[in-house]
Amino acid sequence: MRSENIYLIGLMGAGKTTIGRQLAKTLKLPFYDSDKAIEEATGVNIPTIFEFEGEAGFRDREQKMIRHLTQMHGIVLATGGGAILREENRHLLKENGFVVYLKCSVGRILERTRKDTQRPLLRTDNPRARLESLYAEREPLYLACADFKVDTGVMQSRAVVNRILEHYRKLNSNSE
Numbered sequence: 001m002r003s004e005n006i007y008l009i010g011l012m013g014a015g016k017t018t019i020g021r022q023l024a025k026t027l028k029l030p031f032y033d034s035d036k037a038i039e040e041a042t043g044v045n046i047p048t049i050f051e052f053e054g055e056a057g058f059r060d061r062e063q064k065m066i067r068h069l070t071q072m073h074g075i076v077l078a079t080g081g082g083a084i085l086r087e088e089n090r091h092l093l094k095e096n097g098f099v100v101y102l103k104c105s106v107g108r109i110l111e112r113t114r115k116d117t118q119r120p121l122l123r124t125d126n127p128r129a130r131l132e133s134l135y136a137e138r139e140p141l142y143l144a145c146a147d148f149k150v151d152t153g154v155m156q157s158r159a160v161v162n163r164i165l166e167h168y169r170k171l172n173s174n175s176e
């Protein structure tokens with residue numbers, strides 16, 4: 001792990017984008033979101049990529065983007081919820097940054113994403129069943145990749161940011 005970068009992982013709706021942005025602002029570091037970077041690079045939104053290239057096409061683009069973003073120094077990065085599915089991504093994240101797993105219950109995620117139209121994997125008749133299956137599949141991968149875990153379902157985003165900062169600062173003061 002290198003502590004100059006902070007990488008956020010976790011399921012859709014756990015708060016990676018929201019908390020990452022606040023964390024970066026507080027630390028005065030540049031903020032990147034892998035989904036947004038892919039949208040900027042392609043000129044189309046994530047649902048359009050899923051529509052034309054399928055999930056596999058999106059994962060290829062995501063892997064290339066993670067390769068690129070993990071070469072940067074001194075950044076806060078919010079990944080997409082499925083970024084940890086590829087072994088290479090897990091390895092790159094683990095090697096190059098302090099990885100924080102934002103953990104959140106399916107019930108809370110459903111509340112937060114109820115009006116969402118930008119997450120193709122939730123475009124289903126039964127988003128609860130979809131999220132439960134994603135949770136079961138991914139939770140071991142999030143845990144395997146993470147240096148630190150915070151439950152974002154029970155705290156305001158500011159409190160989550162403060163928990164991460166507390167741990168991150170302790171880590172950096174120990175390595176001085």
Ligand SMILES: Nc1ncnc2c1ncn2[C@@H]1O[C@H](COP(=O)(O)OP(=O)(O)O)[C@@H](O)[C@H]1O
Pocket residue numbers: 010011012013014015016017018019078112113152153155156157158160
């Ligand atoms: N700790 C939190 N408490 C309440 N709502 C939150 C919290 N974190 C995020 N949200 C809300 O949940 C939604 C999804 O958050 P987002 O940051 O896009 O998640 P992710 O990037 O992990 O998919 C947004 O509407 C955001 O405002």
Ligand SMILES: O=C(O)C1=C[C@@H](OP(=O)(O)O)[C@@H](O)[C@H](O)C1
Pocket residue numbers: 010011012013016017035046079080081082083118119120121
């Ligand atoms: O969980 C996933 O597989 C995905 C999560 C999304 O990002 P967020 O986790 O920021 O919603 C986005 O990358 C894409 O829709 C796929």
Ligand SMILES: [Mg+2]
Pocket residue numbers: 016017018033035078079080
């Ligand atoms: Mg996001």
